[in-house]
Amino acid sequence: MSDTISGVGIGLGVAQGPIARMPERTPAPKDTRSERSPEDEAARVREAVGAVAAELTRRAEAAGGAAHDVLEAQAMMAEDPSLEEAVQARLDEGKTAEWAVHDAFAEFRATLEAVGGYLGERAADLDDVAARVIAHLRGEPAPGVPSPGHPFVLLAPDLAPADTALLDLDPDSPNRVLALVTTDGGPTSHTAILAREKGIVAVVGASGATGLAEGDVVIVDAAAGAVVASPTDQQLAEAQRRSDERAAAVAAPVTPGALADGTPVPLLANLGSPKGAGEALELGAEGVGLFRTEFLFLSSKEAPTVEAQQAEYTKLLAAFAGKKVVVRVLDAGADKPLPFLNDAEEENPALGLRGLRALRANEQILRDQLTALARADADSDADLWVMAPMVATVEETIFFTELAHELGLKTAGVMVEVPAVALLAERVLNHADFASIGTNDLTQYTMAADRLLGSVATLQDPWHPAVLKLIAAVGEAGRTHGKPVGICGEAAADPLLAVVLVGLGATTLSMAPAALADVRFSLGRYTIEDARRIAQAALDADDAPAARAAAQAAAAS
Template sequence: MQLSGVGVSPGRVDGPRVVVAADLPEPASVPAPVNLDVEAGKIGQAATSVAAVLSDRARSVSGDARSVLETTAAMASDPALLASAEKLVLERSLPAPRAVWEAAGEFMAALRAAGGYLAERARDVADVRDRIVAALLGVTPPGVPELTSPSVLVARDLAPADTAGLDPDLVLALVTSEGGPTSHTAILARALGIPAVVACAGVLDLDSPGLTVDGSAGTVSPSDGKVRASARTPKATWDGVGRLADGHRVKLLANVGSAADAVAAASAGAEGIGLFRTEFCYLSAASEPTEAEQRAAYAAVLAPFAGKPVVVRTLDAGSDKPLAFLPMGEEPNPALGVRGLRVAFDRPELLDRQLSAIASAAADTGVELSVMAPMVATAEEAAWFASRARAAGIARAGVMIEIPAAALCAASILAEVDFVSLGTNDLAQYVFAADRQLGAVAALNDPHQPALLRLVGMVASAGAEAGKPVGVCGEAAADPSLAPILTGLSVTSLSMNAVALAGVGAALREVDLETCRAAAADPNGDTGARSGNRAPARVSPLPGSGCR
């Protein structure tokens, strides 16, 4: 019996199966505490102990793993989360474990509604929730058991803090029943060189002593549990300069959403920021942050990249990303409603204040600033955004290409802006009508899909004709096997999470431009594309249209 999922980190291994414990059961709402003040006080104490454990673990590792653990430790001490939980104890007489559970649930719902990068962080909150609840109940938190011999880990999903602490010498492979190519598990597995398959339905139901995992083909099969010779990807090294073997430059940039992300990206050698998601500044705000508050928050993120290029994306919000100060009303299909730049059409002052704050933060930190707008569909929308950016004193303006209509009209859009960046995560979601957060359709969101690559080629071709840069900032950019294909399609920069930089940088050093162009013309060949359940057809850039 062979199961299929989505291979997110290459390599083939055989080994004994170890199942990761499931999440904690939902805590009860009764009995009510006798002393509410004492009960509320327990929450801070438990959170402090959890943060201390995570911080101790962070000090024992380095690099990306340390950054992830430090971020999770900070989340465990988040004043907003703790205050919300304490309020539930005092106002609703809930036991502390239940209060933490419900408070975290509210945060997770907001993150999932936000979509994209922020939705992926909901798993982080669930991990912190379970650790604090376990501390309050005096039980062992769920997570990866202590391994004494090389094993294949199987789980519904893995928390980033668990993945970051994995020992590649003991973890032969990772298999999860949920998740997708953009999950934190996928990103860290690639960084650690651990073969991994996600969205593998039914893997938790297998009852066999071991598993054979093929992270390239995305397949999982029962085995006898014996460890056999494996083909694993060694951890990559990179000198911090994105270029091919023949010297052709491809800028390798970072996707960030917080100051911690920016510090990790700078430490990983990113040549700049290719996507700064500004949503983090708004997510829990009851009212629009003032221009001064925005300026300070943005400056904290930009500071590690003084003197380097940064691309700041303006607020990506809308009816599917509920913000307290932006009531949008009900929509029958929020994913196709008022979101991204569309929010600003009726509230241009909101955009203007943000652009002013971004410009001020750039001046404060000395970065080379560019701004771009999300969810742009037409050349007229691109021109409207560019004019407002320039009115705010920002010389370089671009847009995200994440709607198929924008890709089809890339030439006209490029006539209005200085650059474009392909958001392949959302672009794939719209091209294939497949929710990027749904494991059942994760294979359709695989960035190797030929329809997606064809659109990337169209946009990159239009950029080359216009003499303007075309970047990729979706998860496609973080795939070392896809980087040569994207380069061959004339993409000029790749922006990704910090943990992926070294792998992509090392992969590009192994090929020259001629090889990349051959890979783009035949992604089924041996020049970079993965095999197995991916079978892209020939990808040839189509001529850009002149539509508006």
């Protein structure tokens, strides 16, 4: 008799195969005194950390995409000065290098777990760095994915970025990974982010899967957020049919995003640098719905020049010649403080001087960025749009759009991340040329639930009817004024929620490029009337789980 284990599905995929469990990590070092001097042990640690950081950097270059950024961050984590000091303090007490690394990293892990949310889910990344450093100190192979000699479903508590980034997905490989199942983690874990980018069938946070044994055959149903253990022959056949149907849809020639009745819904890409342009286009992006410009600023001690910015924007616009490109001006503050913009200590930085607020306090930085964009636009035939983050008032809308127009940019809009702007959307769209809804922050501020705080993570769900009602208000204002309303938060990558968002009035959807195929496939199954009916079912629910369930039921009817 089959047994269904629930988790969080990533995408629409379904796969089946035998379980291969991630090998247990080697035992933790014992707390013993070292026979070496602290200086010798410190030299061993420096060599091991350097080797691990170099290997992670090598993997980052090989992986590319979001995996590149994740692995580079992990390499930086390995060489963090605070961790180095913590390790040295233990070495000075006469501890072994192995124990000092284990204990110092464990202390940092506990700190991240206490913070929770996004940072809490980085604890697995820290574990992996520590395990790699300790393995190097012991002269042992680094921990990694099993190679059973046949295609398999990988089961693990969670996966380190270094492993997820280079999973063997070759259809002809004897060690092909068919799907991922993790017992820990959530939709914002690096496993989930990289699985979505690579198009891997995955169910994360399936805590009930701990009892699955090596070789057990399972169905991994991402669309349902379920792992089916001991499936029947009928269930296996149905899963294969669905898998074949999805594969055919993904392999079909890329067409513009549209509903079943032909209603166009352009599908755009979220990008963090021009490097991702080629892959986004290959996966069918019809343009860019969110280009994050922070990469130009975050590694600098001072704001980049107009010329340096212009060069990067020119690369982006050249890659998307003839297509729409929406650029978000610098969104700093909160979890991204900058010394030249706003690094003042704030009691509650998520509600402080961030986004457009910080730029207005340093207006020359904003003027330089808009100038660089206007110059790049003058030499391009891409359709450049610019938007401001963290807009909260009609006056801020007027300020930004007038300044952008003054500096030569044709199309200027605002991000809807603050409930106040959603509630005043009709007045805001009197002045803005378009609105783009950032569902991550809109959910955070609507639910008064910090995105980085694990204790309130269940409230950080864009399916909540309160969030959907705000999106509906913006969609209605867009229809009234005849102005576009885009979605550029993670919600757009959820295939069913994408249908709901269109039903609420979204005219474009922007997402991680790997999600484009599933969203395109999902939209093509419903008409605009279907989308509105499914959206209404979600709106009529009392909470996020009920809204998701109501939408699923309406979509199936």
